[in-house]
Structure formats: C-alpha cells, structure tokens
Amino acid sequence: MQKERKLIIAGNWKMNKTVAEALDLVHGLKRELAAIKEVDLVVCPPFTALCEVSRQILDSNIRLGAQNMSEQNGGAYTGEISAVMLKEFSVRYVILGHSERRQHQAETDALISRKALAVHAAALKPIVCIGETLQEREAGKTEEVVGRQLRGSLAGLNKEQMQETILAYEPVWAIGTGRNATPEQAQEVHAFIRRTLTELFDSSVAKRVRIQYGGSVKPSNARDLMSQPDVDGALVGGASLETRSFSDIIKNSI
C-alpha cells in the first residue's frame, strides 16, 4: 500500500514477559519480519528485558522502545529510569503518556511535555499517546479532549522536535477491549490531530508527523485501519505479545 509517510508499528508489551519469554518472542519476530523494509518496526519490552532484547535485535530491522522514562537526568528518584540508562541499551523510542499511566500514575499533560523535552534532549524519539474515554466520546467531546492533550503534552517542543515526535491516537475505550475504532472514526480524529498540528506548528511539520492508531489492532483490522490517509502506523498492545499476531499485523499493513 502506498503511504505518504513510512508506517511505524510498535508493540507495547506492557507489564508482560520475563526475559526468557521476551527472547522467545523476539526470536520469532526476527525470523518472521526479516524481509520487512516498508515499515519501521519497534518493540517496547518492560525495562527488565531491555538489555537482553537489545542484544538479540542488534543485527535486525527491529528497533527498541521503552514504555516510560523519567523527566530527570538522575539522582534521588527511587524507581525511576533516566534517558542515559535507556541509551545504554540502544533504546530509540519512548512511549509517553499512555492512558494506563495517565490513569494509574496520574500523569498529566504538563508532566508528559516535560518528559517529551527530556526524551528529545537525549536524541531519542517520544511516542506521545492521546485519546478520549468512552464517556468523553459519547458526550461529543473527543476533539476538545484530544486538542487539549495535544496542546498540553506538546507544549514547549520546537518544530524540529515535533517532526521527530510520533503521536499515538489511542481511544481509551478501544484499548484492550477488543473493540477497535472503525477506520473512519480513526481517520476523522487523525485528520483533526493533523489540523491541530498545523495550528500549533505549521503545515510542513503537520505533514511529516507520523500518527499511529492504537486500540485493539489485530491482523483482521490492520489493513483497513492502515489504509486511511492519516493513519501512519499502529501502537499494538495485546496482539504484540505473540509472534504470529504481531507479524501478521505488519504483513497485512503493507
């Protein structure tokens, strides 16, 4: 499929996979996806598996992402992980502001923007997640919520940093529920996001930013979602935990 921007498909493993299980999965992905050049491939294991997975994908087309990062460079921040620590394992991408962190760790747009600046300062690329709840959608507030999250989470980024930022539109009601947004619903919000980027930055930045869709992406819906003009990839949770389903999503997307 011909796309304006190169697709980027990332697997968010969340709090799953021991090191042995992670290596098993990554071996399978290397085997299945060795020939893929059309898509930027990213896996985001838990911190504990980054070191071993990093070694295993050295000679492959798979890149490494982390699921979170501290805004601080180091020091007395118990339980936190800094950019320097991630870079030791050749991490390239960092997921920020996932709705699970917004919900369970009370992450705010202001914190996410500080983290995004720290990610850029380390020459890594943030994957900034945004998305409305079911209640917000049903109240007709999707654009209001997504617009506010964009303005807050991207505050302070300059145009160069924005171009290197990936956005993930993840409607909260579609995450882990098996109920994906329809391709039309996804396209509608992605187009809104791009219009907002034009307002906040400019049209050339807006044209270059890749916007992933996330929320119950699976092999059976990947093609229709990825064929939408403003959908430039996927952030995949559950279906990224098995070699077969994650590789089929990628193969069905090209």
Ligand code: PEP
């Ligand atoms: C996610 O958590 O980023 C996600 C999209 O999960 P799932 O694919 O399981 O809905």
